[in-house]
Amino acid sequence: MKNKEKAFGYLRTSGKGQIGNDGFPRQRETIARYAKANRIEIVQEFGDEAVTGTVDAMDRPGLTDLFVAIKANGVRMVIVENPTRLARDLMVGEIILAEFRKIGVKVISADGGVDLTLGNEEPTGKLIRQILGAVAEWEKCALVQKLRASRLRMRRSGQRCEGRKPYGLNPEEQAVIDRIRAMRKEKKSFVDIAATLNAEGIPTRTGPGTKWHPTQIQRILSRQA
Numbered sequence: 001m002k003n004k005e006k007a008f009g010y011l012r013t014s015g016k017g018q019i020g021n022d023g024f025p026r027q028r029e030t031i032a033r034y035a036k037a038n039r040i041e042i043v044q045e046f047g048d049e050a051v052t053g054t055v056d057a058m059d060r061p062g063l064t065d066l067f068v069a070i071k072a073n074g075v076r077m078v079i080v081e082n083p084t085r086l087a088r089d090l091m092v093g094e095i096i097l098a099e100f101r102k103i104g105v106k107v108i109s110a111d112g113g114v115d116l117t118l119g120n121e122e123p124t125g126k127l128i129r130q131i132l133g134a135v136a137e138w139e140k141c142a143l144v145q146k147l148r149a150s151r152l153r154m155r156r157s158g159q160r161c162e163g164r165k166p167y168g169l170n171p172e173e174q175a176v177i178d179r180i181r182a183m184r185k186e187k188k189s190f191v192d193i194a195a196t197l198n199a200e201g202i203p204t205r206t207g208p209g210t211k212w213h214p215t216q217i218q219r220i221l222s223r224q225a
Contacts, residue, residue: 004041007077010066011047012085027081034110070105082111167220176202180217190214
């Protein structure tokens with residue numbers, strides 16, 4: 001027999017008057033009925049009481065906990081009673097659904113069995129998704145420009161800003177450089193220094209099993225100079 005698919009349930013009441021009435025019980029029953037009919041196991045329930053549907057995800061403790069749980073245990077389905085339980089405000093709803101899409105999670109409306117994360121061709125919803133996409137693209141381009149400008153400023157000031165970091169940035173590597181310098185003061189060649197380091201078992205940056213080479217020694221000292 002096929003194992004049941006696992007899902008989280010999400011409930012929300014928009015006013016204090018609903019808390020003691022049938023808000024949560026009704027939503028819970030609708031979700032449970034859909035889950036049973038479709039062989040889905042509700043493994044955990046999250047809820048926000050007296051939170052309006054115009055509040056975004058990060059201001060809802062229950063919804064925030066839901067996102068944290070999703071990232072922690074691999075559940076990839078969330079069931080709500082209907083789309084308004086996720087959000088009454090269309091823009092807020094699309095933003096929340098966009099976050100679920102990013103992490104590959106389906107949000108199902110129990111009262112109609114509709115996958116809300118698939119989106120629809122309703123003009124307003126489609127327009128909002130296009131706007132959100134455009135904003136995301138603009139933010140990405142703006143970030144790239146800021147990073148490029150930052151790198152340029154660092155280059156102009158003589159700072160290193162990209163590529164592999166030079167050897168000697170941590171205390172262990174600096175100690176090796178001090179050892180190399182001491183051997184050079186003793187008039188040892190790069191070949192002799194490499195052989196000594198290898199004989200003493202001092203690891204290279206790439207780790208045990210790799211050998212020091214004379215050209216490495218020369219390159220490290222030239223960078224230090």
